[in-house]
């Protein structure tokens with residue numbers, strides 16, 4: 370159900386409309402469990418343009434206000450935007466104050482974003498989320514270290530907050546006038562990487578994600594969002610942030626979808642320890658080391674469960690190496706050995722099921738007394754009840770994710786047994 374979002378959102382919408390955002394037929398609303406999102410304010414037809422955000426309303430490293438900070442060349446785009454927002458944040462009259470006022474609070478992030486969870490709760494994350502989180506923390510720390518000499522008084526908690534705002538609220542932007550956009554950006558479009566292409570986009574950052582939703586295409590004039598289907602007044606309108614698994618969404622955005630057609634599980638932590646060092650070398654040489662996925666399926670054809678890479682590594686593990694070679698070279702489809710490959714995969718999945726049960730039990734026994742769950746000042750101030758509420762919401766998301774994982778593994782075993 371769409372609830373009234375509050376006065377600060379009405380103020381922001383009016384600020385946005387005066388600052389290059391055109392809004393038609395949609396409005397911000399509060400949704401239980403999803404914070405603020407976008408609701409259809411009237412019946413909408415597929416293809417109708419709902420939002421347009423002018424190029425000059427975006428905040429990118431090419432925006433004059435960000436360029437004004439003269440960040441040294443080695444500061445990443447993510448770091449520049451986070452430092453810019455952090456310096457703006459404490460100004461009572463910041464240009465983007467109305468926008469800032471509608472962002473999630475530090476406390477919201479400390480509840481939902483795994484980077485802020487206790488070590489004990491982080492230990493209960495799926496392996497893929499843990500790997501992403503480690504990379505996220507490394508990037509954040511490195512960005513803070515490069516920024517600190519310019520702003521010695523900038524606090525790490527504030528920088529972490531604005532860094533997470535950038536992480537959860539930016540869109541892919543590849544600068545229409547790239548050759549003059551910013552001296553630290555490559556001059557040729559082909560040289561741009563995803564790490565260069567961040568834009569903060571007012572109003573568009575209200576949209577929540579779904580695996581099926583509107584796309585946010587952009588051109589030199591800015592971003593447009595059109596309805597991907599008909600909507601009835603009162604329905605939530607989602608964007609698709611991309612083809613993301615729930616483990617990715619959890620680490621990078623602090624939520625999971627109840628049903629996610631893009632979901633998949635990594636089998637790396639189950640398969641890689643089985644490899645001898647020479648098998649690992651062979652796979653690296655052939656470009657088949659890691660990235661082994663299990664795709665949810667209700668099909669009784671077990672070959673739809675795993676990707677070609679997984680089928681390849683399983684063959685290297687249990688068959689003579691020439692059988693592996695003929696499989697990866699495509700001279701043999703491997704069907705003669707499929708039964709023993711499936712049996713081996715089944716054993717690996719059973720081992721994964723045991724781990725999933727153990728971690729689910731650890732989630733149930735998480736407690737508010739863990740060493741570092743009490744180190745957030747605001748939680749200390751608010752006392753035991755808040756700490757319990759924060760923990761309960763982290764446990765709920767972890768329980769749900771592990772139930773999903775167990776469901777995928779059970780389906781896989783059923784499919785292999787069929």
Ligand SMILES: C[S@@+](CC[C@H](N)C(=O)[O-])C[C@H]1O[C@@H](n2cnc3c(N)ncnc32)[C@H](O)[C@@H]1O
Pocket residue numbers: 402403404405406471472473481537538573574575576577578579621622623624625626
């Ligand atoms: C771009 S913002 C969307 C607006 C945000 N809900 C807010 O309150 O400002 C992305 C954040 O919204 C939340 N979110 C997005 N899609 C969601 C979904 N389907 N379910 C739950 N939370 C979602 C997550 O907290 C995510 O980090």
